Amino acid sequence: MKRRDFFKSAFAMGAGLVGASALRPLYASQDLEEFRGPKVPDIDAVKVTEHCYMIPAMGPHPTPDNFGMFSNPGFVVTDAGVVVVDTGSSVQIGEMVLRQIKKVTDKPVVKLINTHFHGDHWLGNHAFVEANPDVEIYAHQLCIDNLKSGQDKFWFDFMQSNTNNKITGTVITLPNKTFAGGEEFEVGGVKFRIHHFGQMHTVSDLAVEVVTDKLVYTGDMVMRRVANMEDGSYRGTIDGLSKMAEMDIKHFVPMHGKADDVSLINEGIEFMETIYTSVEELYDEGLSDFEMKPIIMDKPFMKDVASKWPGYDSALGKFIVVAIKEVEKAMFS
Template sequence: MKRRDLFKSAFAVGAGLVGASALRPLYASDDMEFKGPDVPDVDAVKVTEHCYTIPAMGPHPTPDNFGMFSNPGFVVTNDGVVVIDTGSSVQIGEMILRQIKKVTDKPVVRVINTHFHGDHWLGNHAFVNANANVEIYSHQKCIDNLKSGQDKFWFDFMQNNTNNKITGTVITLPNKTFQGGEEFEVGGVKFKIHHFGKVHTDSDISVEVTTDKVMYMGDMVMRRVANMEDGSFRGSIDALGQISDMGLTTFIPMHGTPDDVKLINEGKEFMETIYSNVEVLYDEGLSDFEMKPIIMEKPFMKNVAAQWPGYEDTIGKFIVVAIKEVEQSMFA
């Protein structure tokens, strides 16, 4: 084979795989290690009888925090562990597995990805390595988004933001789906899956641990202002209103710390404050940069939201997304 053809075929394979194989240099021998560094252990925090969360190492992905900027969760039952979100890399997935081992000898029987953003599923690779038959669940729309390019986008995003520390991570998609409404029991612990349509993305599921009156929220609510580009204000307001009325006592966000229903109500008020003001100001003919200082003066924004990480840098982007949604609603 000509060298040119050899390269062509190597890249053809690489483009589909993206992970370790694609990044492996052509001269690498089989036993050569080509993987980013291990992520240091972060002890899991026990939130309720069965529910744990592993706190993020920072609000944004950086080389220093290895891309560990969300909180993976897990639920310990008598028959095994249910994991909710797997972090941004195979290394973070491996770190999650080490923390689970400190708490229980039981195997991971089920993994759930709350949505397609890369800090919630790129660690799947570690769970498949640990158990080739592990069931990985998400909403079908999560798989659809990943298959249409979000997989590669998020892999590259994490590589770029961590100085390539996720090297070795192989893109590993969910292999089972939830549509919302499913109820099941694992080892004496009851679960219910919720999908409210488009909230933070069109693919969000939240995981109710009915036995503990807990809801793992995915990114539908967070005490952080980050990414609304794939979301809906009206969908968020509607979903958070429904969740607030469910009688649950503890809500575990994938960014920020767990809290009672105050977390949900604050998240809802944040979305309402932006969206309702954008509607009014849009009618008055204001542009996004004219709206921004007016909205930032609203009491909730000044007194509460302004304390959240990312607020100053990101609030303008939220207003742009809200304007787009107001415009779309006029034609709906």
């Protein structure tokens, strides 16, 4: 069977391009071009500080209309090259990010950092490896472990399904180097520090501090959005965000929502504390999750602030269920 016919057969069966080890040599093959999803429209990068940029999401959730571009890839321009923080949900988004970087600088991309294992933060790695096979891709070891245990395929399928197959052509491309947290390094005169506060949004969350600019890329550890807490910890998030609030930082860039000052962190703490402490009290009174929800929604912070966040009405119930499980685990451990 000819290679072109092989790939047509594979896609017809729904196999897709999901095996990086076997397909890596074919990244640049013209045979694959006809199987790629559509190009993602350019979104100009927003300059946050002297060296730091973000590319705003096209929506709060992945849809066919936004091509799965629902998080904010970031990048830091230094004299020696560009450091990218999270690469988006597909090769197409990664290619779009590269185009925006080239509008800002002709410096090469020298390092990628994936903040955690959810697919909108690493599936775009493919584009950067295609552009430079030797690029370093960093993540926490627990991120790599989760991806290798099946989260890689899960997130590919999730993004493919939610975009109506518009990430087609994306090759799963995992991080190849690790940060454990606490690392400090310099690239082209810009100082960086990596933080891992334990389990927050996931067990593998990394925060990337650009020390020179007093800025932190927070990943999904904080966001004015109610979406996914299944892999996280309330108590871990409250503790981690409390440490972040004490840092000498002027700018926090979440991967969902707008960059802001420490008020973003303080709101994140209050949101998590409101849910968790309320669930602790109401669980002790014997209430079910359905009974808890209207009581929690009536709390001042929830009515005045959180109710305006994307996903509040649809996902708050899931957040309460996760909080109940964590309360039970704490009670019986």
